[in-house]
Amino acid sequence: MNFDIWKKLKKKDFSAIYLLYGTESFLLNETKDLLVSNALLEEEKDFNLSVFDLEETPLEVAMEDAETLPFMGDKRIVILQNPYFLTAEKGKEKVEHYIPKLEEYIKQPAPFTILVLIAPYEKLDERKKIVKQLKANAEVLASNALSEKEISQWIKERVTSFDVMISDHAISELIQVAGTNLMIITKEIDKMCLYVGSKGNITEETVQLLVSRSLEQNIFALIDKVVNRKLNEALRIFYDLLQNNEEPIKILSLLATQFRLIYQAKELSRRGYGQQQIAGNIKVHPFRVKLALGQANLFSDIELLQIINSLAEADYEMKNGKKDKKLILELFIMNLANIK
Incomplete structure (x- = not known):
């Protein structure tokens, strides 16, 4: 996984459209939360944050919201969850979606809206026109199971955000003890960072002392x-x-x-x-x-x-x-x- 997208979000360097897909739900949620927290003030979220489940709501309704001016703010975030029409799978057929509406929007996105598609699927159907359009025009994050090397990088990124250092031996010990579930690893990292404090150093001994074995x-x-x-x-x-x-x-x-x-x-x-x-x-x-x-x-x-x-x-x-x-x-x- 490429963590550059997170660095951009922290710098408030936003794209008009994001496509977040994959089976690693923790990373999808972390990316979504990071985007929302950096793009909107807390008091703006009630007015300018909309979330649509496309297994329940027609796409056209969500796109109308994306084209609506923000209220009491500069930006609006519209999140489209479960866009199953991006895959080869058949949806629950509860609603019908007019895909050309999204295709037109991609060509000329609203300058005041950040559109986020969250597709919790391992693969998208690359043959579909809409998938090709999104991959060509959106900021894309593929979030499937991380390799051991990527998990190590994730741990370093997380620890650094607390202004804390961690040794390579401590990283290996953490993965050995806690496993590869990112939610569990994150909780253990946060606990250790609070323990050692700012400018502190997480060692192999710190992991052995504090981390609960799964x-x-x-x-x-x-x-x-x-x-x-x-x-x-x-x-x-x-x-x-x-x-x-x-x-x-x-x-x-x-x-x-x-x-x-x-x-x-x-x-x-x-x-x-x-x-x-x-x-x-x-x-x-x-x-x-x-x-x-x-x-x-x-x-x-x-x-x-x-x-x-x-x-x-x-x-x-x-x-x-x-x-x-x-x-x-x-x-x-x-x-x-x-x-x-």
Whole structure:
């Protein structure tokens, strides 16, 4: 993702039309909020900010609003959400849109309006005339899942906005502990920046002290402890999860997901697939594939299949109430340790 658009917004360098699309909803919302907060004063928002859901409202209604002069201000922002007609998908067919109205507007946008289209879709239909027009005339932000490198850049940008520094080791530790969910990472960054204060420095130790490990990362850590024969530490993580009211069935499900990922990553890597290709095939973040490939080296194919079968049996026992759920997981963890 190119963060230049954010720098322009902070400098109040606005474009007439924005097209924000992709599946990373956090970045879409952050960009929208940044635009609104920099283009309009708080007291202007009630009069000059309009939001239309195009699954409920005809496009023509929104375009009429875009051509209306602002009230008590210089700018008007009109946000068009869910413009499904930009994709190959069919909408809910609740409303009909007259697309030529938008096509005409793009040719001559109102000088006092900032038009924002927010399309929460992975892909747009590049064959459509309206998509080609928007990409040629609008400021475009594609916001799909970020790579590990892009997440690192995002972290640096966020930390810098607090006038705080962060080391590369601290960034790696943060991603390792908190995962790749930007909403979670942002909350943890904000917490650490408040802790170290302006001109402060976030170190690896700061991350270890303050950052809460996500459930998925706890599962990863649990597996890592088990395969390295650190059974006491693995059980401590497991008991901490239970103490935090995590359901055993959910923990089991995540364990199964992780081991399936390890097996799939191992198999695809053997076939010559790279990390990005594996991520695309399995449809998970590349960082998760990187971690899974690291753990895959600790198991043979036969061992992984045995573990996956054991997880299936544990799932059956849990759902049929044959044994105590906690005991089922304890036995699984202990048996897993004996595999190596």
